[in-house]
Amino acid sequence: MTLRGAVLARIRLNPQHRAVQRDLRDATEMHRTLMRLVPDGLGASPRQTAGLLYRLDETDTTSTLLVQATSLDLAHLPAGYGHGDLKDLTPMFSALTKGRAVRYRITVNPTKTERLPMDQKGKRGQRLPLTGPDADQWWTRRAAEAGLTLHTCLPTPVAPARHPSKDDGKPPHHHLVRYDGTATVTDPDTLADAVLTGIGRAKSYGAGLLSLAPA
Template sequence: MFLTKMPINPQRRGAQQLLSSPQAMHAAVLAGFPDARPTEDGRVLWRLDTYAHHRVLLFIASPDKPDLQHLVEQAGWPTTQAWQTASYDGMLASLRTGQRWQFRLTANPVRAGRRDGWDDTKPLGHVTVAQQQQWLLDRTERLGFRFCRSHGNPSEPDLAVIDRTVRRFRRGSSRVTISTATFEGHLEILDALSIQRALTFGIGRAKSYGCGLMTLARPAASTP
């Protein structure tokens, strides 16, 4: 597996088109691979992170190295910055039960429900922060981790929703609506194999549309 990071220039028209449509960004990401089908090692996952001063980074986890020259020319910084790709295998192999990591995840928290006038159940997006947090809390054990305790309130998990968005875009002749939540916090590994699978195959639905990719980083300080 490989992990790739590429800066996006949000002032460029091509970038604005991609940032406004997860369908368009999905197609652009997949165009970086001769064969983007899932393998036994994992699948292509991507996520857009936005920081201060309009800084935007595209993260991609993938079984093969991407060639993102087309994305750099359309939406990046062609003369100054390209993309960086590093092997993910060493980090994945180093995961052990009991380790604590800082994490970030953009996901599509949904529940099964019925829309007005519909007989069949459909996936409906969770609306509140509490619902979105509970959605993730309900899945942690089978994903191979649990949340550390919050510094500010030891009775609460170290889990925050830092961004919530409802995205509406076109997919062919259809309109698609997805609700996303970006989570941050600290976790403790309970099962290394399970969390490795979560990192390489993704978490939840809408993986084609920038959801499901969780990344880990060493915590800046000890976490209770």
């Protein structure tokens, strides 16, 4: 397996920091903050080129931001934003072998495209959020396409990614759901690519980052 480099930052957020409070309210602002951590000059699609993905893991007492990219400079976070550390993901990729049992966590934006009447043929329907069993089936299918066979699948609703600063007539949020469970690796190369590039839509707003650990 040929691997591209990637690092993961785990940042325990300071809930008293005004920039943290702003970013937790507005997914667009969070995206801007995190894009400062990757190099400049990455072309027309800097997030995609940098491989930037993130997920917010929250408990009753803490908010932890996981940020993944090919390169990250935590010195570019606002002073006092949080305490973070970096981890090289190469050992994790090297451990991905066919048949290996893993635990996973991912937050995703399950959607489907609205079907339009025949008289609107050629037009694109709206993207509609999936919930309940429909969302579970979406994730099971996308996991299989990414090289994972799921054994358990626990959904947890999480706060949507909101965009209160936007005023362009579009929906003000992205629906999100977190999945935790166990799975078996069926295709290590495809899975490594899915970890590096993310799964599904809304990758700029906290969806798509797949975390794996030995089961």
